[in-house]
Amino acid sequence: xxxxxxxxxxxxxxxxxxxxxxxxxxxxxxxxxxxxxxxxxxxxxxxxxxxxxxxxxxxxxxxxxxxxxxxxxxxxxxxxxxxxxxxxxxxxxxxxxxxxxxxxxxxxxxxxxxxxxxxxxxxxxxxxxxxxxxxxxxxxxxxxxxxxxxxxxxxxxxxxxxxxxxxxxxxxxxxxxxxxxxxxxxxxxxxxxxxxxxxxx
Amino acid sequence: xxxxxxxxxxxxxxxxxxxxxxxxxxxxxxxxxxxxxxxxxxxxxxxxxxxxxxxxxxxxxxxxxxxxxxxxxxxxxxxxxxxxxxxxxxxxxxxxxxxxxxxxxxxxxxxxxxxxxxxxxxxxxxxxxxxxxxxxxxxxxxxxxxxxxxxxxxxxxxxxxxxxxxxxxxxxxxxxxxxxxxxxxxxxxxxxxxxxxxxxx
Ligand SMILES: [Zn+2]
Ligand SMILES: [Zn+2]
Numbered sequence: 001x002x003x004x005x006x007x008x009x010x011x012x013x014x015x016x017x018x019x020x021x022x023x024x025x026x027x028x029x030x031x032x033x034x035x036x037x038x039x040x041x042x043x044x045x046x047x048x049x050x051x052x053x054x055x056x057x058x059x060x061x062x063x064x065x066x067x068x069x070x071x072x073x074x075x076x077x078x079x080x081x082x083x084x085x086x087x088x089x090x091x092x093x094x095x096x097x098x099x100x101x102x103x104x105x106x107x108x109x110x111x112x113x114x115x116x117x118x119x120x121x122x123x124x125x126x127x128x129x130x131x132x133x134x135x136x137x138x139x140x141x142x143x144x145x146x147x148x149x150x151x152x153x154x155x156x157x158x159x160x161x162x163x164x165x166x167x168x169x170x171x172x173x174x175x176x177x178x179x180x181x182x183x184x185x186x187x188x189x190x191x192x193x194x195x196x197x198x199x200x201x
Numbered sequence: 202x203x204x205x206x207x208x209x210x211x212x213x214x215x216x217x218x219x220x221x222x223x224x225x226x227x228x229x230x231x232x233x234x235x236x237x238x239x240x241x242x243x244x245x246x247x248x249x250x251x252x253x254x255x256x257x258x259x260x261x262x263x264x265x266x267x268x269x270x271x272x273x274x275x276x277x278x279x280x281x282x283x284x285x286x287x288x289x290x291x292x293x294x295x296x297x298x299x300x301x302x303x304x305x306x307x308x309x310x311x312x313x314x315x316x317x318x319x320x321x322x323x324x325x326x327x328x329x330x331x332x333x334x335x336x337x338x339x340x341x342x343x344x345x346x347x348x349x350x351x352x353x354x355x356x357x358x359x360x361x362x363x364x365x366x367x368x369x370x371x372x373x374x375x376x377x378x379x380x381x382x383x384x385x386x387x388x389x390x391x392x393x394x395x396x397x398x399x400x401x402x
Contacts, residue, residue: 021231050248
């Protein structure tokens, strides 16, 4: 336990900052000092941003996304294809897909993946509303944008079975070489999948 | 410019977090999402800590340290040796020395180092009060805990000259091998200094 270098208020600030992902105990001190020095330009606006988000944020009742409105900005966006539902494990995956700008659809956030080892079963995921949405008569395709991990694949398999009689098409992301990725860093499974799904030029 | 993935309030939060040292644009998104998910356990306490610090923080009129009281906790600490004054460039150096717990003295924070190239001259540093403190009749030694850089050494030289007639002893930190440091990563100057200042075992 390092010696306290300032009053308990500053030590408390450092301890809280150390719990922010990306900051460890060491960078938390540096961040605290920077925030204190730039208190008018940075700490004060950040405090306001926190208060604003804290006062408004909620989980979208339709899709499970997190936003300052409910239903969320994506669910009320009329320019998106209502027939395509992209299923993701976490809001961070939704953000990644939106940043990529690769698809203009609606989402469904499961809130995790099935993981028997961690005791996460179907009842822990946002699956009930997914069934309802898949049966709403508008949705024609459910794209499972889940990780190519054991838990991701287990979840994809479960959802596919769950939606078997719904009449909607269930698809998944393609496997292959990441854009900009070097071949010699890829595992055999990825290489085999990329070869199998090769396309004409 | 990546596409906005959420309402403007969350985008603003991400932009502000990206300006915190240790977090870049990428980790700022991850940090924002974590703070939103852990809003009761982390974002809300952090907002309170910000407000508390913002309401109380100030620069110590005696030493230039930053604290929630003025004079600061260190200046009013009667258990510290009042005859030894440790001069540092920045509050971060004071924090580093205090964390090390290597010295139980008072400090004087210059607020930077002399840097002709960056246009930082003596009038930009907290030097006037240093002269007053060195002449207060209590201080017997001024330890210059400044970096072994060109600017640090320029500043050390300037302060030494400034205090030449004060009657106080002016000292500096020893050069040498960092504890835990590998020899073959050290520059020749450090190695030469470490050899020159070698001690008996
Ligand atoms: Zn939504
Ligand atoms: Zn002070």
